Amino acid sequence: MKIWIKICLTVILFSTLAFTSTQEAEKVAWSADYSLSWDDFKGEATNGTPYVASTNSGLSFGYSLKIINGQATNEFTAEVRSYFYPQLSWFMPERVSARVLRHEQTHFDISELHARKLRKRITDFNFTSNVKDELDELYDQVERERRAMQTEFDFKTDHSTLHEPEDVWELKIATLLSSYDAYQ
Numbered sequence: 682m683k684i685w686i687k688i689c690l691t692v693i694l695f696s697t698l699a700f701t702s703t704q705e706a707e708k709v710a711w712s713a714d715y716s717l718s719w720d721d722f723k724g725e726a727t728n729g730t731p732y733v734a735s736t737n738s739g740l741s742f743g744y745s746l747k748i749i750n751g752q753a754t755n756e757f758t759a760e761v762r763s764y765f766y767p768q769l770s771w772f773m774p775e776r777v778s779a780r781v782l783r784h785e786q787t788h789f790d791i792s793e794l795h796a797r798k799l800r801k802r803i804t805d806f807n808f809t810s811n812v813k814d815e816l817d818e819l820y821d822q823v824e825r826e827r828r829a830m831q832t833e834f835d836f837k838t839d840h841s842t843l844h845e846p847e848d849v850w851e852l853k854i855a856t857l858l859s860s861y862d863a864y865q
Contacts, residue, residue, distance in 0.1 A: 707723075707766070707767050707768055708764040708765065708766055708767075709721060709764060709765040709766075709767065710762055710763070710764055711738075711762075711763040711764070711765070711789060711790075711792065711793040711796070713865075716786055717736075717765065717782065717785060717786045717789060718782070719772055719774070719777065719782060721765065721767050721770065722734065722736075722767065722770045722771050722772045722785075723767040723768050723770070723771075724737070724767070724768050724769050724770050724771035725771055726771045726772070726773050727771075732840055733772060733773045733776040733777050733781055734770075734771065734772035734773065734777055734781050734782075734784075734785050735770060735771055735772075735785075736765065736770050736785040736786075736788040736789055737765070737766040737769035737770045738763060738764060738765045738766065738770075738788060738789045738791075738792040739763070739764060739766075739792055739827075740761060740762070740763055740764075740792060740795060740796055740799065740820075740823070740824060740827065741760075741761070741762045741763070741764055742759070742760070742761050742799065742820050743759070743760050744757050744758060744759040744760070744816055745757060745758050745759075746812060746813060752810065753810055753811075753812055753813060754810060754812070755808040755809060755810055755812050757808075757812055757816070759803050759816065761796045761799045761800050761803070762796060763789070763792040763793040763795070763796040764792075765789050765792075770785075772785075780841060780844070780847070781841050783847075783851060784838065784840070784841035784847060787834065787850060787851055787854055788831060788834070790854045790855070790858060791827065791830050791831055791834060791854060792827060792831075793858065794827075794830075794854060794857050794858050794861065795823050795824070795826060795827035795830070797858070797861035797864040797865065798823050798826070798861065798864075799819060799820060799823040800864040801861060801863075801864045802819045802822075802823065803816070803819060804864070806819060834850055837850065838850055
Protein backbone atom coordinates (compact mmCIF):
# COMPACT_ATOMS: atom_id res chain seq x y z
CA MET A 682 0.00 0.00 0.00
CA LYS A 683 1.33 3.37 -0.97
CA ILE A 684 1.43 5.92 1.78
CA TRP A 685 1.97 9.53 0.85
CA ILE A 686 3.58 11.57 3.56
CA LYS A 687 4.59 15.08 2.89
CA ILE A 688 7.62 16.24 4.70
CA CYS A 689 8.00 19.92 4.19
CA LEU A 690 11.26 21.37 5.28
CA THR A 691 11.78 25.05 4.86
CA VAL A 692 15.17 26.49 5.39
CA ILE A 693 15.60 30.22 5.28
CA LEU A 694 19.03 31.64 5.85
CA PHE A 695 19.79 35.26 6.39
CA SER A 696 22.77 37.43 6.98
CA THR A 697 21.30 38.33 10.37
CA LEU A 698 20.95 35.99 13.34
CA ALA A 699 17.96 37.66 15.04
CA PHE A 700 14.57 37.29 13.44
CA THR A 701 11.09 38.02 14.81
CA SER A 702 7.75 36.70 13.63
CA THR A 703 6.59 40.15 12.47
CA GLN A 704 9.73 40.50 10.39
CA GLU A 705 9.20 37.04 8.95
CA ALA A 706 5.86 38.06 7.47
CA GLU A 707 7.29 40.77 5.23
CA LYS A 708 9.47 39.64 2.37
CA VAL A 709 9.90 40.57 -1.27
CA ALA A 710 10.38 37.77 -3.78
CA TRP A 711 13.00 38.48 -6.45
CA SER A 712 11.47 39.41 -9.80
CA ALA A 713 13.03 40.56 -13.06
CA ASP A 714 10.23 43.14 -13.21
CA TYR A 715 10.99 44.72 -9.84
CA SER A 716 14.00 46.64 -8.60
CA LEU A 717 14.52 47.63 -5.00
CA SER A 718 13.85 51.20 -3.94
CA TRP A 719 14.83 52.92 -0.72
CA ASP A 720 11.18 52.55 0.36
CA ASP A 721 11.82 48.80 0.63
CA PHE A 722 14.43 49.29 3.37
CA LYS A 723 12.50 49.49 6.64
CA GLY A 724 15.00 48.34 9.25
CA GLU A 725 17.03 50.43 11.66
CA ALA A 726 20.69 51.18 10.96
CA THR A 727 23.16 49.64 13.36
CA ASN A 728 24.73 52.22 15.69
CA GLY A 729 28.35 52.93 14.88
CA THR A 730 28.36 51.07 11.59
CA PRO A 731 30.74 52.38 8.92
CA TYR A 732 28.28 51.29 6.21
CA VAL A 733 25.50 53.38 4.67
CA ALA A 734 23.10 50.56 3.81
CA SER A 735 22.54 46.86 4.31
CA THR A 736 20.51 44.37 2.29
CA ASN A 737 19.24 41.25 3.96
CA SER A 738 18.39 38.64 1.37
CA GLY A 739 18.58 34.90 1.18
CA LEU A 740 17.22 31.64 -0.12
CA SER A 741 14.05 29.88 0.87
CA PHE A 742 14.23 26.17 0.15
CA GLY A 743 11.57 23.56 0.75
CA TYR A 744 10.75 20.13 -0.55
CA SER A 745 8.25 17.32 -0.23
CA LEU A 746 9.29 13.70 -0.37
CA LYS A 747 7.29 10.66 -1.43
CA ILE A 748 7.40 7.93 1.23
CA ILE A 749 6.22 4.40 0.42
CA ASN A 750 5.93 1.84 3.22
CA GLY A 751 8.06 4.02 5.46
CA GLN A 752 10.86 4.34 2.93
CA ALA A 753 11.80 7.53 1.13
CA THR A 754 11.82 7.26 -2.63
CA ASN A 755 13.72 9.46 -5.01
CA GLU A 756 10.45 11.19 -5.99
CA PHE A 757 10.06 14.70 -4.64
CA THR A 758 9.06 18.25 -5.39
CA ALA A 759 11.25 21.18 -4.45
CA GLU A 760 10.77 24.93 -4.32
CA VAL A 761 13.59 27.46 -4.25
CA ARG A 762 13.00 31.21 -3.93
CA SER A 763 15.13 34.22 -3.19
CA TYR A 764 13.78 36.92 -0.93
CA PHE A 765 14.63 40.40 0.31
CA TYR A 766 13.67 41.13 3.93
CA PRO A 767 12.63 44.79 4.36
CA GLN A 768 12.55 44.83 8.16
CA LEU A 769 16.12 43.53 8.30
CA SER A 770 17.43 45.88 5.60
CA TRP A 771 18.29 49.50 6.26
CA PHE A 772 19.94 52.64 4.91
CA MET A 773 21.10 56.06 6.07
CA PRO A 774 19.14 58.53 3.89
CA GLU A 775 21.69 61.33 4.22
CA ARG A 776 24.56 59.12 3.02
CA VAL A 777 23.19 57.00 0.16
CA SER A 778 23.03 57.47 -3.60
CA ALA A 779 21.63 55.75 -6.67
CA ARG A 780 24.96 53.90 -6.95
CA VAL A 781 24.57 52.52 -3.42
CA LEU A 782 21.03 51.36 -4.26
CA ARG A 783 22.40 49.52 -7.32
CA HIS A 784 24.97 47.89 -5.02
CA GLU A 785 22.20 46.73 -2.70
CA GLN A 786 20.17 45.46 -5.67
CA THR A 787 23.22 43.48 -6.77
CA HIS A 788 23.29 41.77 -3.36
CA PHE A 789 19.67 40.72 -3.96
CA ASP A 790 20.56 39.63 -7.50
CA ILE A 791 23.37 37.45 -6.09
CA SER A 792 20.79 35.67 -3.95
CA GLU A 793 18.60 35.11 -7.02
CA LEU A 794 21.61 33.84 -8.98
CA HIS A 795 22.18 31.21 -6.32
CA ALA A 796 18.50 30.26 -6.24
CA ARG A 797 18.83 29.55 -9.96
CA LYS A 798 22.05 27.60 -9.40
CA LEU A 799 20.31 25.45 -6.80
CA ARG A 800 17.35 24.83 -9.13
CA LYS A 801 19.81 23.74 -11.85
CA ARG A 802 21.72 21.44 -9.52
CA ILE A 803 18.50 19.83 -8.35
CA THR A 804 17.41 19.34 -11.97
CA ASP A 805 20.77 17.86 -13.01
CA PHE A 806 21.41 15.69 -9.94
CA ASN A 807 20.96 11.91 -10.13
CA PHE A 808 19.14 11.28 -6.84
CA THR A 809 19.09 8.00 -4.95
CA SER A 810 16.75 6.90 -2.18
CA ASN A 811 18.81 9.16 0.09
CA VAL A 812 17.14 12.20 -1.52
CA LYS A 813 16.65 14.18 1.71
CA ASP A 814 20.35 14.19 2.54
CA GLU A 815 21.26 14.83 -1.08
CA LEU A 816 18.89 17.82 -1.31
CA ASP A 817 20.19 19.19 1.98
CA GLU A 818 23.79 18.85 0.78
CA LEU A 819 23.03 20.60 -2.52
CA TYR A 820 21.41 23.44 -0.60
CA ASP A 821 24.34 23.69 1.84
CA GLN A 822 26.84 23.85 -1.05
CA VAL A 823 24.95 26.60 -2.85
CA GLU A 824 24.37 28.57 0.35
CA ARG A 825 28.11 28.51 1.14
CA GLU A 826 28.81 29.75 -2.39
CA ARG A 827 26.17 32.49 -2.04
CA ARG A 828 27.63 33.75 1.20
CA ALA A 829 31.16 33.66 -0.23
CA MET A 830 30.09 35.64 -3.31
CA GLN A 831 28.29 38.23 -1.16
CA THR A 832 31.46 38.68 0.90
CA GLU A 833 33.70 38.84 -2.18
CA PHE A 834 31.39 41.40 -3.82
CA ASP A 835 31.62 43.72 -0.81
CA PHE A 836 35.37 43.20 -0.54
CA LYS A 837 36.13 43.83 -4.23
CA THR A 838 33.90 46.93 -4.37
CA ASP A 839 34.78 48.14 -0.86
CA HIS A 840 31.05 48.23 -0.11
CA SER A 841 30.30 50.31 -3.22
CA THR A 842 33.06 52.87 -2.81
CA LEU A 843 35.15 51.54 -5.71
CA HIS A 844 33.19 52.47 -8.83
CA GLU A 845 35.09 50.60 -11.51
CA PRO A 846 34.98 47.22 -9.74
CA GLU A 847 31.33 47.91 -8.88
CA ASP A 848 30.49 48.32 -12.58
CA VAL A 849 32.36 45.09 -13.40
CA TRP A 850 30.45 43.18 -10.71
CA GLU A 851 27.05 44.52 -11.80
CA LEU A 852 27.74 43.33 -15.35
CA LYS A 853 29.11 40.00 -14.10
CA ILE A 854 26.01 39.25 -12.01
CA ALA A 855 23.61 40.37 -14.77
CA THR A 856 25.43 38.10 -17.23
CA LEU A 857 25.39 35.15 -14.83
CA LEU A 858 21.69 35.65 -14.12
CA SER A 859 21.02 35.65 -17.85
CA SER A 860 23.01 32.44 -18.28
CA TYR A 861 20.67 30.76 -15.77
CA ASP A 862 17.43 32.13 -17.29
CA ALA A 863 16.15 28.59 -17.82
CA TYR A 864 16.08 28.16 -14.03
CA GLN A 865 13.94 31.17 -13.09
